[in-house]
Amino acid sequence: MPQCLIDDRKVEFTPGENLIEVAKKVGVEIPFFCYHPALTVVAQCRMCAVEVGMPGKDGTVQMMGKLQTACSTPPAEGMVVKTKTEKVLKNQKSVMEFLLINHPLDCPICDKSGECDLQDNSFRHGDSYMRYTEERRTYLDLDMGPVIKKNMNRCIHCTRCIRFGTEVAGIREMVAVQRGNNTEITTIDGRPLETDYAGNYADICPTGSLTLKNFRFRKRAWFLKKTPSVCEGCSRGCNIELHQDGNVVHRTLPRTNMEINKYWLCDEGRFNSDYVNDADRVVTPSLPGASGLAAVGWEQALGAARASLEGKALSVLVGSDLTQEEASNLKTFLGKQFPKASVFHYGTKGIKTAADDAAADKILKRKSRTSNLHGLEKLGYQGFTGLPAGTEAVLLFRGGRAELPDLSQARHVVGVGVFMKQDAAAFHAVLPGPSWAEKDGTIVNFEGREQKIRRSILPVGQSKNLSEILMLWANQGGKTGVA
Amino acid sequence: MLIKNKTGFFQRFYLVEILKGLAITKKHFLKNLFGKTVTIQYPEERRQYSDRFRGMHYIKATNGVENCTACMLCPTVCPAECIHIVAGERPDKEKYPVKFEIDVLRCCFCGMCEEACPKDAIKLSTIYEMSVAQRTVYTKDYLLEQRGNK
Numbered sequence: 001m002p003q004c005l006i007d008d009r010k011v012e013f014t015p016g017e018n019l020i021e022v023a024k025k026v027g028v029e030i031p032f033f034c035y036h037p038a039l040t041v042v043a044q045c046r047m048c049a050v051e052v053g054m055p056g057k058d059g060t061v062q063m064m065g066k067l068q069t070a071c072s073t074p075p076a077e078g079m080v081v082k083t084k085t086e087k088v089l090k091n092q093k094s095v096m097e098f099l100l101i102n103h104p105l106d107c108p109i110c111d112k113s114g115e116c117d118l119q120d121n122s123f124r125h126g127d128s129y130m131r132y133t134e135e136r137r138t139y140l141d142l143d144m145g146p147v148i149k150k151n152m153n154r155c156i157h158c159t160r161c162i163r164f165g166t167e168v169a170g171i172r173e174m175v176a177v178q179r180g181n182n183t184e185i186t187t188i189d190g191r192p193l194e195t196d197y198a199g200n201y202a203d204i205c206p207t208g209s210l211t212l213k214n215f216r217f218r219k220r221a222w223f224l225k226k227t228p229s230v231c232e233g234c235s236r237g238c239n240i241e242l243h244q245d246g247n248v249v250h251r252t253l254p255r256t257n258m259e260i261n262k263y264w265l266c267d268e269g270r271f272n273s274d275y276v277n278d279a280d281r282v283v284t285p286s287l288p289g290a291s292g293l294a295a296v297g298w299e300q301a302l303g304a305a306r307a308s309l310e311g312k313a314l315s316v317l318v319g320s321d322l323t324q325e326e327a328s329n330l331k332t333f334l335g336k337q338f339p340k341a342s343v344f345h346y347g348t349k350g351i352k353t354a355a356d357d358a359a360a361d362k363i364l365k366r367k368s369r370t371s372n373l374h375g376l377e378k379l380g381y382q383g384f385t386g387l388p389a390g391t392e393a394v395l396l397f398r399g400g401r402a403e404l405p406d407l408s409q410a411r412h413v414v415g416v417g418v419f420m421k422q423d424a425a426a427f428h429a430v431l432p433g434p435s436w437a438e439k440d441g442t443i444v445n446f447e448g449r450e451q452k453i454r455r456s457i458l459p460v461g462q463s464k465n466l467s468e469i470l471m472l473w474a475n476q477g478g479k480t481g482v483a
Numbered sequence: 484m485l486i487k488n489k490t491g492f493f494q495r496f497y498l499v500e501i502l503k504g505l506a507i508t509k510k511h512f513l514k515n516l517f518g519k520t521v522t523i524q525y526p527e528e529r530r531q532y533s534d535r536f537r538g539m540h541y542i543k544a545t546n547g548v549e550n551c552t553a554c555m556l557c558p559t560v561c562p563a564e565c566i567h568i569v570a571g572e573r574p575d576k577e578k579y580p581v582k583f584e585i586d587v588l589r590c591c592f593c594g595m596c597e598e599a600c601p602k603d604a605i606k607l608s609t610i611y612e613m614s615v616a617q618r619t620v621y622t623k624d625y626l627l628e629q630r631g632n633k
Binding site: 107108109216217218220222223 | 552553554555556559570571572577578601602
């Protein structure tokens with residue numbers, strides 16, 4: 001492999017690799033704003049400029065007269081790169097000062113603060129004072145739809161968002177209008193964003209000019225505790241990071257996995273976690289009362305659930321958003337407790353088996369809106385096509401994401417898992433279980449890839465883990481059973 | 484380690500020692516009766532405290548609008564974790580505290596919040612009479628009463 005010399009350190013590289021990435025391999029951090037590994041290189045911000053030299057015919061290294069941007073300079077055999085010389089540092093300082101001329105420095109009220117590239121690079125490479133005393137450039141703000149809040153004053157014109165739209169999301173909706181000092185990044189004709197991947201605009205923006213409306217002023221970034229997990233939005237299984245504080249999931253960010261989702265996450269997956277701490281979620285064991293569901297103790301709810309299923313023709317519906325561990329536990333439980341019941345998995349309307357699952361768009365989304373459809377098929381669960389004739393009672397398991405099928409035929413319904421109050425209004429008993437943010441487990445994506453989901457928060461309210469619920473169920477009334 | 488104090492004859496005689504002790508008491512008695520006293524008649528009389536004394540909190544307001552922008556630097560720096568802020572948005576202010584609560588029994592009056600504040604909003608006044616009958620949480624309305632002298 002060819003070698004080059006970065007800050008007197010020898011690095012091997014494969015031709016075509018980016019110099020910023022090559023430098024990273026030996027621990028040399030070159031600061032940048034406009035470069036992103038998944039997007040084309042434009043070399044606009046000039047922050048990554050370094051000194052580059054090539055050996056001449058006689059072997060002596062001749063440094064180039066001007067600084068070269070590291071993102072657009074392909075590394076070559078014998079190349080000498082210097083990133084810490086006086087010239088380079090002076091350039092970085094100047095670029096920082098230039099970018100901050102019009103930046104409002106409203107970090108105290110900016111949601112990006114704490115994870116902002118501009119803030120970090122200003123701290124590491126910039127000066128703590130500025131010479132600019134004139135009035136700053138300001139723009140009128142534009143509403144960009146329900147996902148993104150735009151604040152053009154904070155923009156540094158890196159054009160990452162424009163490139164993301166055309167190259168990844170496949171839609172040319174962000175553009176730069178005007179030129180020079182008046183450049184404005186906007187949508188064409190000021191229309192709201194259309195792409196289903198709009199949340200990524202906020203992720204790739206190196207400043208706070210594009211932020212999530214959903215997360216606006218909810219928490220400062222440094223208060224959030226991060227848990228690596230896997231998205232349960234569809235059968236793709238994108239890698240995500242759940243950010244929680246005080247047992248509340250505040251947001252979901254994509255986690256880089258080059259084999260599945262690269263750097264991206266769709267909006268559905270990004271805002272999926274909102275139901276976890278929803279006020280309408282049933283988080284206490286409940287029985288129907290005079291006005292809707294009434295909270296009762298676990299013992300009472302279990303007793304009522306057991307009684308309403310006793311000796312009836314039973315169908316068990318298992319949501320394909322349960323983990324492999326839960327589904328496998330459940331199989332043992334059902335075999336011992338309800339050997340005659342017919343068991344199905346359900347999840348998305350119109351998707352009966354794994355064979356129905358297909359790509360829903362050209363980027364990430366899959367048709368199956370539950371995460372573990374392919375895993376449940378593997379465990380031998382049958383797809384749900386309709387309640388068998390003569391079904392009197394239904395035992396329903398749900399992880400929080402599966403679409404509830406039509407159950408009007410069944411007279412008794414017992415729900416175990418995550419339900420919203422309006423969905424569970426007609427149920428005979430609700431035993432609250434954990435959502436995917438509250439449990440550990442394995443899910444299998446459409447390729448058969450097994451991935452671990454990690455618990456981010458404790459079970460909300462009085463909800464219990466499914467294995468615990470099954471154990472309580474099996475051991476109730478002095479009978480000893482095995483869950 | 485066992486320490487044995489050696490006592491002499493006069494000390495073991497005690498009468499002399501008692502008289503010595505009485506003399507000290509009498510000296511202070513006369514000093515307080517005719518000389519300058521150390522104590523004051525609180526609350527009629529009050530002592531002058533330094534302007535830098537850190538007492539009861541308040542949020543500074545300019546033209547009736549709180550200076551605070553809910554940047555959360557004070558709960559970040561607070562070692563006692565006694566400040567709880569919920570941020571929101573309203574037409575005249577992009578970010579403001581919807582809820583600003585100080586659990587004052589947890590507060591250790593270190594003044595770090597005052598130092599961290601970029602907007603000169605949270606302040607510690609020189610008021611030190613803060614005793615109450617029940618556990619108190621200072622709400623935003625209470626903190627916005629301008630009781631400060633800074």
